[in-house]
Amino acid sequence: MFLERNKVNFLILIYCSLASALQKRSIDLIQAHGLISDSRLPLDITPTSYDLEFETTPDNDIFVGKVKIVATWVEDTEEIQLHGDALFQIIETKVTQIGSDDAKENSSSSPFQPIKIGVEKAVVRRGSPDLTIFLEKPIKQGSHCEIEISYARKLPNATSGPIFHSTYLDSATKETKWFISTYLRPNQARNIFPCFDEPGFKAPFTIHVARKKDMTSISNMPLKRTEDIKERPGWVWDHFEQTPPMSTFSAAIVVSSFASVSSNKSKDRDIRVWARPDFMPSLLNVTEKVEKIIDVLEDFWKVKFPLPKLDIVALPNFQANRPADSWGLLSYKESELTSKGSWNLAHEISYQWLGNLATPYWWSDAHINTALVRFLTAYTVLKIDDIDSINNWPMTMLYSIYYEFSKRYPHGKSTVIKQDSTAAKIELVFRMLNYTIGEQTFKEGLQKFMKDRQYKNFFGDDIWNSLTEQARLCKKLDDDVSVNDIAASWITKDRLPVIDIARNYDSKTAVLRQKVFLRERPHDLPDQDKFVWWIPIVLLTQNKLNFSDSKPKLWMKMEREVKIDNIANHDEFIIVNPEEIGPFPVNYDERNWNLLARFLQTDSRTKIPVNTRAKLIHDAWNLAYAGDLSFATALNMTLFLKNERENLAWDPVFTFIDHIGRHIESPAIQEKFQAYIRSLLTPLYKYLGNEPTEDENETKAHLRSSCKVFLCGAGYKPCIEEAQAAYKKWMEMENPDEGNPIANQYLCPVFKWGTWDEWYFGFQRVLKFPAERKQSERTYLLKTLAGCPNDPATIEKFLNFTVLAQDEHFKDTDLYLIYNMLTGNPKGYTTLFEFLRDNFDKIKKRFEAKPHLWNSLVTSATTVFKTQEGMDKISKLYEERKNDFGTADFVIEKALKNIKEEVEWSNDNLPVIENWLDNYLKENNQEASE
Structure with a gap:
């Protein structure tokens, strides 16, 4: 009632x-x-x-x-x-x-x-x-x-949703308290x-x-x-x-019955943080962070914080994917408020202006709202000099959307991926405009927008029109150019461009051509010749490396090709799109790439900021991967890394190592590639040291961790010995099933390069894993047992245990995981294929009632080969067993089609990579087996 x-x-x-x-x-x-x-x-x-x-x-x-x-x-x-x-x-x-x-x-x-x-x-x-x-x-x-x-x-009864309630134990009174x-x-x-x-x-x-x-x-x-x-x-x-x-x-x-603490800094607004009383000591610096963030945003918008107060709540048991950014009241998971950085706070506080004070008319403009908030978050964090919380922005985001939009079919069927990548791309468009029309003009244009739309609604065009008006007023854009046109050329396409530059060194000229960037093969995208963008051409020369000058030399106004005169002397390199001003890679002629590679190996390389050094590496290997650049040139761009100590420059290299390593099936080339990795990473590993220092920041810790992972994967002996020493302590425990006392980072090196006894000890821990322990620990152990071994005999025994023996310890979800992990290692999927071939009838019978598992196994065993030899193996098995694959028949047909593309890639690139590796190892007096 x-x-x-x-x-x-x-x-x-x-x-x-x-x-x-x-x-x-x-x-x-x-x-x-x-x-x-x-x-x-x-x-x-x-x-x-x-x-x-x-x-x-x-x-x-x-x-x-x-x-x-x-x-x-x-x-x-x-x-x-x-x-x-x-x-x-x-x-x-x-x-x-x-x-x-x-x-x-x-x-x-x-x-x-x-x-x-x-x-x-x-x-x-x-x-x-x-x-x-x-x-x-x-x-x-x-x-x-x-x-x-x-x-x-x-x-x-939920811990997220439109309205939810939960309880927590008050440590002082020992009472169970509730909140809504x-x-x-x-x-x-x-x-x-x-x-x-x-x-x-x-x-x-x-x-x-x-x-x-x-x-x-x-x-x-x-x-x-x-x-x-x-x-x-x-x-x-x-x-x-x-x-x-x-x-x-x-x-x-x-x-609730939460306690609160208030900031006393400002008389204009009341900033208050709420939490359960015994958690409050962890949040004492939050109000100080909030005040700094609001000061930056007030200065950016030239609009005071819109409400007289802001409450920030740490909710126990809150399970939502992101905080609740209601106007004047923000609710977070407790862990989100205790993090060192300011990103989470800045992101939600930005919505107090954009989203609450000014609100999109409809969800079709939510992408622009989200994108601008994300840009403002990064802007704010940089202004308050909270570098740790920003990490690799915008490079990490750029890399992910480069991969996504260069696929033959971006986003797949995932609406979530499409929403996120679209917002990320628009965020980068805002970043590009901030550079090209100038930060002051950019801010004044958005201030004009906010002044007009506060307490009202807006369309995305309202933002672009305000920026256009201000850019023209400040003489940053010609009267016939609008920000709307520039932005539309990026927003309305699920693609990104690449700029190809061909220099004439005698006439000091260059021809720039734009086209669709396609990383995946084949490059037969329909109507790709119709795709054109408004692209700002910011160009620097070796004798004038002024990275603070982001004024475009010209705009490619939906033009397929432009020519630039008087750019640089014949012995000087040029850099286009420095600092990733726009979200597009740049490909130079071979001579310009080599000029850059040589310069980066000198002590003057720091004249090129780390973001641009990272861009040059990232562009080079992505273009090589796409078939638009020789891998020899791309690998030359990594030679300076022996003297590089910045995480931002290294970040794309680890991805590069992983991607190329997955394409090398030949054991001989693999050994050479691993020797190259060891040579590249060892100086960095020695510089970073084996253990963190007391005042070490997150960035350095991340770099050390990545360096260790890839050095261990490449067989670096000190790394393997360290992992085995730690693992031995676990093996010597009286009750090893009570818990894993070593860091997860040690497992893969031991299972890859260690002994059979070490691997089998880990396998026994899975068999005897106590039900009361976290199942996520068992899952991680199982992943490393399957995905890390380098010995085909070990992998085959593992498959006999898990697939043929029908051991009750291994459920269907475990088998899916094992199949998937084996696809990441050439020896893994090669052994899986041979296991399928040699035990075909037994496996088929085992999975008669489980076609999903049969299809999954056949998929993992056949679809990831990358050479003609692998394709021949699959073709032969398919011919011999053409009528026996049943529900997996379509898998084989699709696999043969996809592998054909991979074979072409391998034939084009692996000889080039191997030849470069041979020369590199020879010049460095290094053997592949060292």
């Missing part, structure tokens, strides 16, 4: 003229799938305010509320359509006309008398987010009415209260929360007053100040 006082009222005033705004279109037309409801609400009614009372306790698993929505009728209608959860129990619905535009025009007459409008019924349709109120008579255009809905809903919090991601406010749950409807909230006297409630705005509930001793109502206009997803409450 709904109790009059058992309610919470969220009041949201929404003012926006959607009818005219929706005629505009943004260039970012990609829909944020999963965030958009099946249909838009009609525009016949516009909400102008909400008042919401809300009360719940976990004791009865019910929350109840009453929402009052003041709305204006844009058209005559006898139905009110809004959003509401199908699980709502509607207790009572009232509609009262409280005014009209006609009454305002005739203000000389007597005051408007409220008119009760009869309600026939209120229906929440199952399978739909729509709540429809049917009226007894139409309400005329220009009328102002109050819609009052009393409702109840079961409180979900909201997490209104887009489209989820409707699960908490009936509302017009679209971002374009913005309005103020007035929020009221009923709570126990010994608890605390917080919401978007400061507490206005508290009053006792006379009918319920020990309970009070908290009434909060009205919010500015905001979208429904910005609303929030937390009811």
Whole structure:
């Protein structure tokens, strides 16, 4: 039963003229799938305010509320359509006309008398987010009415979601305490209260929360007053100040017994951090970080923090993928607030301006909102000099989208990957604009946008238009150039360009050509000749390495080819797109690459900043991988690394080592490649030292860890001996199944280069793994046992144990994992293939009732070969067993087609790689077997 006082009222005033705004279109037309409801609400009614009372306790698993929505009728209608959860129990619905535009025009007459409008019924349709109120008579255009809905809903038992509750143990009192919090991601406010749950409807909230006297409630705005509930001793109502206009997803409450600490720095705003009392000592520096972040963002936007306060809550047992960034109230996992860096805080605080103060009209512009917030986060973290929390930005992000957009089929069928990579690409477009039109002009353009759209909604075009206006005003763009056109050329394509540069060294000229960057083969993308971009050409020469000058020498204005005159002398290199100003790789002629490689091997290499050194390596090996550059040239670009100590420059090299290593099936070439790796990494390993220092930052620790992993993988003896020494301690334990006392990093070197006894000891630990221990530890051990061994005999014995013996210790999920891990090592998948070939009938019989496991095994055993020899093996087996593969028949046909491409790659590149390795080892007086 709904109790009059058992309610919470969220009041949201929404003012926006959607009818005219929706005629505009943004260039970012990609829909944020999963965030958009099946249909838009009609525009016949516009909400102008909400008042919401809300009360719940976990004791009865019910929350109840009453929402009052003041709305204006844009058209005559006898139905009110809004959003509401199908699980709502509607207790009572009232509609009262409280005014009209006609009454305002005739203000000389007597005051408007409220008119009760009869309600026939209120229906929440199952399978739909729509709540429809049917009226007894139409309400005329220009009328102002109050819609009052009393409702109840079961409180979900969850640790994330629109509303959730959980408990924790108070260490001081030994009591179990509970708390309740909201997490209104887009489209989820409707699960908490009936509302017009679209971002374009913005309005103020007035929020009221009923709570126990010994608890605390917080919401978007400061507490206005508290009053006792006379009918319920020990309970009070908290009434909060009205919010500015905001979208429904910005609303929030937390009811808890948390302690809090406040910042005393600013008189303009109250910054307060909340947590369970015994966790609070871990958060004492959070308010200081928040103040620094807000100072940077206020300076960037030239707009003060939009609300009088900001509460930041550390929630126990919070399991959401990301924090709740409601306006004026941020909720985090406890671990997210204790991290050293500031990234998590800066990211969510950025949404206080962009997303809450100014809000996208619809989810099609959410990508632009997300992208600009991510750019601002990086900008803010750099400004407060919190380098550890930014790590390799933007390089790591750049690398991942280069890989994604250079695939034959970007994103696959994953909407999540598409959303994230699209937002990442737009973020890089913002970064490119910040460089090319200048940081000051860029900031002033966005300030113009925010001044115009604060407390309102925006389309993506509003951002681009403000930047265009400011760039033209500052003479950074010609009058015939718009940021909208530049941005559209990047945003509307699921591809990225590459610039090919051919220099004429005699005439000091260069021809630049743009084309689609395709890393995967074959490069037969349909209509690729039609893809062109607006590309800024920032060019530096060896005699003028001014990396602070990011003004483009010219723009490629959707042009396939341009020529540049008077660029550099014949003995000087050029660098185009330094510091990754734009998200595109650059390919030079061989002579320019070699000039760069030689310069980087001199003491002057630090004249080229580390981001650009990393770019040159990354571009070179990606272009070689794609077939656009000789691997000999790409490998020459790594020679300077013997003297390189910066993590940013090394980061792409580890990926390079991994990718190329996976393509080398020949044991002879593998030995040479591993010798090259040892030669490359040993000086870095000795410089970093074996153990971390007390004041070491995260970046150096990460570099040491990566260096160790790849040196151990390449057979570096000191590394292997260290791993074996640590492993021996485990083997000598009296009860080795109680836990693994060594670091995970030691397992793979031991299983790859160690003895059979060492491997078998690890295998026994899987067989005897105690049920009470974390299963993730067993999974990691099983992965390394399968994926690391270098000895075919060990791998074959492992397959006999797990596949043929049908040991009860190994479930179907274990077999999937084993198959998958074997595909990462040529000896692994070669042995798996031979095991399948030699035991075909036994394996087929074993998996007769499990075709999914049979298909998985055949896939892993046949699809990753990369040479003609491997292809011949598979073809022969397929010919011999053509009628026996059953459900896996399609796997073989697909494998043969894919391997054909890999064979071409191997034939083109492996002889070049081997020849380079031979020359390298000879020049360094090194044997492959050392």
